[in-house]
Amino acid sequence: MSESDLLQRLVEALRCLPGVGPKSAQRMVFHLLEHDRDAGRYLGQVMLDAMERIGHCRVCRTLTEREICSICASASRDASLLCVVEQPSDITAIEQATDYRGRYFVLGGRLSPLDGVGPEELGLETLRERLHGGEVREAILAISPTVEGTATAHYISDLAAGSRVSLTRIAHGVPLGGELEFVDGGTLAHAFAGRHGL
């Protein structure tokens, strides 16, 4: 091998990134070293900073470097709406695609007792307090319609019992522009079962 140990270590280290195989890791390393060391230095520094300083919002559990994330801290968001999502990345997707102006709660996963993911790991006690706190009027469950996701949604609807929160779940079915023949069977069956009057 022609590479120095450090060069090879950097190629290996880049493979922790999802979607990066040996060839592309090597291309990245040569590109940075030959053409863009400043960008590499900046990336290394920001990476270290981010791994050290980014934690979870005390209120909604999303990823943030602050104690309370910008959405939870914002006075202009509607505190009577609470959208429950699985991952911080779901917030980004919803913010980019919709005009939702309420707040969020991030579970960080789905109930899966066999994998050791129980109510505590998902912060469901915090969510229960929030639902019973009196501020939330509607809680929108934006949880994926898998078996575990559905179990999680049921658990949350039990949590909400006795509060005045109205629980809703985002619609699941055939995507817009989706050709029926290319939609998977589960989705199509779900869309049929969930048909509604015109």
Place this chain on the structure above:
Amino acid sequence: MSESDLLQRLVEALRCLPGVGPKSAQRMVFHLLEHDRDAGRYLGQVMLDAMERIGHCRVCRTLTEREICSICASASRDASLLCVVEQPSDITAIEQATDYRGRYFVLGGRLSPLDGVGPEELGLETLRERLHGGEVREAILAISPTVEGTATAHYISDLAAGSRVSLTRIAHGVPLGGELEFVDGGTLAHAFAGRHGL
């Protein structure tokens, strides 16, 4: 935006990597923060180290953290063979695919006066000294057959004039297993012009 500033800075910083767009950068960041902070920390540290400490081999100009790279320093490589390549990554490709056991010289590009790449940028004076040093018996040009690559090859053959080095150039033509109908016209024309007796 729901992201903290630092999180967004990390997404942007990752886009310096070739082949990484906004979506995949975001996926990388969420993956590291939620599932693999140790790998992220290690990557950041190795990245900083590599950008600081990796330089060019004093003999062959490839990337290495040492003064002289492992191939140039190895006593078991044949010093009478010298392969001239454009990029350090070409060495990796040749090492992996062939049983070449000689040494290398890395130009770091091709002659391109309009882009400010002249003989000095490519270390051609060093190469001239090497060719006339008496140790090299055959110099193999593994330079891509573009207009600039061909000009560079010609320049090197001028450099070698008066030395006892025999210059060769790797074969260019239709790739093994390449269907003629899918090979680009330039390659096919080159392969025709370069036909040889059976």
